[in-house]
Amino acid sequence: MPPVITASQLRKNYGELCAVAGIDFEINRGECFGLLGPNGAGKTTTVKMLTCALPLSGGDITVEGLSVAKDPRGIKYLLGVCPQEMNLDPDFSVLKNLIVYSRYFDIPYAEAKGRAEELINRFHLHDKLDRPIEDLSGGLKKRLLMARALINKPRVLILDEPTTGLDPQSRRQIWEEVREMKKHGLTTLLTTHYIEEAELLCDRLVIIDAGKIVEQGTPRQLIEKHLEGKGSLEDVFLKLTGKHLRDE
Amino acid sequence: MNEARILRNISYRAWHMWRRNIDVSLVTWKTNVVPPLLEPVLYILAFGVGLGAYVQKISFDGRAYDYLTFLAPGMIAVGVMFHSIFETMYGAFIRLRYQKTFDAVITTPLSAEDILAGEILSGATKGLFAGTAILLIVTLFGLASYPSSLVILPLAALAGLMFASFGLLFAATAPYIDNLNLPIFLFINPMFLFSGTFFPLDGMPAWIRLAANILPLTHLVNITRAAAFGRLHAALLWDLLYIVVLTATMAYIAIRKMKTRLIK
C-alpha cells in the first residue's frame, strides 16, 4: 500500500533562518506517526506546510497522491487539523464554532448539527454548549479544537501538541481519543514534547532538531539502538538532542 | 503570483467567509443595526435643521435646493463609505492579528483568495445595509425622488466593494492597529469633507476640484445626488466607470497584498 503522506526534501527558510532543512518521511495508512523535537526544531513549520498554510521553500509533500503545491484544496478536504496555537472563533459559542467550521467544508446544516452534537458529547463539552470561547479553560479549548478537527470526518488527523498545558486527566482523555480513532483506521500525525506520549501512542516516529531529522524508527527500536534496551525514549531524546536549552 | 492565479483561486467558498462575518453581525445585531439608522437622523438634525436654518438655498445643476435636501444624498454616500471601509480595515485587521480567524480558516478548503474575497463581500454588505437604511430615513423625510433613487441600491453595493477593498488594503499594510489612523487622517477624513458631501464643489478653487475628482467618494456622491434629485444623466456614466475600474483594481491589489500576510 502506498504511504498516505510523503514528504521529500522538505525545506522552509524564514529569510536567513532555515527552519526545516530538507527532511524526508512517509506516513502509512492507519498509523500514528510522531514528530518529536525540542522547541524551535521545526515541528509546527512542517505541520503548516502540510496543511497548506505555509508555502514551501523547497521539496514537496503529497497527501493521498495530491501535492500541496498543485492541489491544496483537495488536500485540505482530507485533513483534520488541531493547531498548536488556539484559534477557535471568539465571536461564537462552542456549538456555533463547530457549525461555522463545518460550513467551510460544504457540510449541510442538518448534518453539521448532528456531527457537532455527537462530538460535543464525545469530548464532554455538553455543559458548555452555549458558552463563548473565552469562558473555556485551556483544557476545554484543546478538547474543542480536537472536536473541530474531526467535524469533516478527515482521512488524516494532524495534532500539533494536542496535550501541551493539560492536566493529567485531560491528557489521558485525549490519548484515549487518539487510540480510539486509531482503532477506526485514522492516520495520525502527532507532534509532542512529551516523550511518554510518543512512546504510548506512536507506531513510528522521527526526532528532528534544528530542522533536520536526527533519528527515526519505532520507539522500541530507538531504545534498543541507543540504550541497548535499557531506559526510556526520553533518555534517547536527550542523548540525541543534547541537554542545552533551545530556541533562546 | 499572477493575476490569473488570484482570480482562479476565488470560488463560491468566499460566501462561507461572508456568511461567517454576517453571522457575527447578527449575534451583535443591536450594535450593527441601530447606528446606521440613528446616525443619519443626527446628521439631519444637526446639519440640515440646525445649520440649514442659517444657510441660504444651494444652487446645484442649475436649480436651487434647500440645504437639507442637498445634504441628504451626501449622507447616504458617506454612510456606505464608513460602514464598508471600517468593516475590512478594523474587522479584517482584528481577525488577522488578534483573533487568528484566518489561521483557522486557511487549513479548511477555503483558499486565501476565498477568505479575502469573502471579507470584501461582507464589507460591501455592511455598506449596502447602511446605504439602504439611510435611504429609508431620507425617504421618510421626503428627500428622495423615485423611481430614480432605486439606482442608489446597486450603486451602494458596488461602492461598498470598492471601499471594502480600500479598507482591506489598509489592514494589509498596517503593522500595528494604531497605524490605521494614518489612512483615516490622509484619506477618509479628506474624502468625508471634500467630496461634495457638505457643499458643492463648483465654488472651490480648481486644484481642490481636481483633487476631489481623484477621491472615489466624489463620484459616488455625484451619482447618488443625481438619483435622489431625479436628475440622472448620461455624463454620470463616467463617474460609474471610474468606480468600476477603481473597484476592480483595488480589490486585486488588496487581495494580493493581504495574501502575503496570510500565508507567509
Ligand SMILES: Nc1ncnc2c1ncn2[C@@H]1O[C@H](COP(=O)(O)OP(=O)(O)OP(=O)(O)O)[C@@H](O)[C@H]1O
Ligand atoms: N513566521 C516566522 N518567521 C520567522 N521565523 C519563524 C517563524 N515561525 C517560526 N520561526 C522559527 O522557525 C523555527 C522553527 O519553529 P517551529 O515553530 O516550527 O518550531 P517547533 O518545533 O514547532 O517548536 P515548539 O515546540 O516550540 O512549538 C524557530 O527557530 C522559530 O523561531
Ligand SMILES: [Mg+2]
Ligand atoms: Mg510548534
